[in-house]
Amino acid sequence: MDKPIIAFLYDFDKTLCTTDMEDYTFIPSLGMTPREFWALANGFGHTNRVDGILAYMYTMVQEAEKRNQPFTRESLRNMGRDIVLFPGVKEWFRRINAFGEEQGVQVEHYVISSGLREIIEGSGISQEFKEIYASEFYYDGEGRPVWPKLTVNFTAKTQFVYRVNKGVLDVSDDKTLNDSMPDDSKRVPFTNMVYIGDGLSDVPCMKMMRAYGGQAIAVYQETNRLGVEELLAKGRVDFIFPADYSEGTALDLTAKNIIRKMAIVDRLGEENSRQLRSIGGDVLPNQVGLF
Template sequence: MSEKTIVAIMYDFDRTLSTRDMQEFSFIPRLGMDSAEFWSFANDLGTREHMDSVLAYLYAMVRMSEQRGIPLRRSQLVEMGRSVEFFDGVEDWFDRVNAFGRECGVTVEHYIISSGMKEIIEGTKIADKFRSIFACEFLYDSSGKPVWPKTDVNYTNKTQFVYRINKGVLDVENDLDLNRSMPDDSKRVPFCNMIYIGDGLSDVPCMKMMKAYGGYSIAVYQDRKKVEALLERNRVDFIYPADYREGSGLDVTVRNIIRKMAISDVLFHENAAQKRGQE
């Protein structure tokens, strides 16, 4: 088997790996607000101003901090990542999956594609498990104060990051190489070697992309009713409780997908070798 065979697992973050939206663990309580109040303000702002919903919540974070005289700094957002809580099994999931990949002869890489805050994710216990974290981010001045949205990962543009992983163009500044035509056999991670794990409608564009191009998509849930329609409408391959522990349904299926990808790669290279032998 080729040593370059890579399996990429891509994750949403909020309610996929973490049990709640990441702002709800520290940021919103710090404002003296409850979650419903904060998200209502952000959502109403977006509706009223015909605004991208992600940009609306980023603005709400800055505005509400300023109104309450509470400084918002990058270092504080990173520190807030320490309070994020994860579903059962998440914290040791990545090492277990990586080890299984090695047993199968492939390299497993993990990526975040999230509309949440990159700074908060960077402060979590699992931040070092990802090859890249694609998420919303502020531009900061010399004091660490946010002055402008630097990256906006909304529900539809999530798919660009799938293409970045596919081509190995992980620098979000590099659009030239991202848009450059590239033969399929030279792309770093084929779509058929990708798995996307998310929790709902915001992940549908990436999930449908996986189904269209030969990868796999999995919806995890706390309430099964919220994702059943995704399965019924053929928008996702599998649905499972958000349980990442060894032996769970999610764990077994991801292992089986990795095993299938590894076997497919073996057969591909065997076929290529035979064709070369006939030349």
């Protein structure tokens, strides 16, 4: 029998790295401050009623062209090398995967980010993720962006949670995603999901976790601690922790306890199903979630 799967879903900016990924190298290369760039991008979006993610992607291309700065798939990937990850992030995936193995489950990791996939691919941890859902350009044969390929705004993030749930990971496959599927045949039950984010942009996904039996965690730096505490007070997340993924931290220990709990629930569900089959009874759909 295949091992149960537990999926960790992550925002990226200010969740795994310390600030917006464009702030590290791209914006300074324009001779701008992050405040100046984001004011320009947001102003363009508001004036022209453009989706915020499309607005910043357009502004990136326009400002780079004005300054004759290289803007290609490869240049963006190279910028990913300058990302500053939170303490413990690089070792986190190996450690969490190993703990899952000890508990008899398979742990998978996914990114759901409004940032750029290309920069994430250069971050040094992209190989840890089964799939990266992030905003992305379509490039011509010379690696230059010609059109937005995918945009991931705050509410659109939830569709990717459903993709992980059903195991329909190809973003071009909408038909299978929307096909009816019994709960007990879905690849990763919501009850086996953990979403880790940092703020209001993650609330739609966090609310899904809370509504469907998964777990929602918010991490914080001192600059956004009050906002994260408000999420906890309003019942939008289950836990909040400093953004330190090192072994032995409160975040590390709680993540392991969540895996342990989910693994136990899966084992209880399997035993219940075995007993029902042995007496010729029926297994209720999604019965594991009833424990």
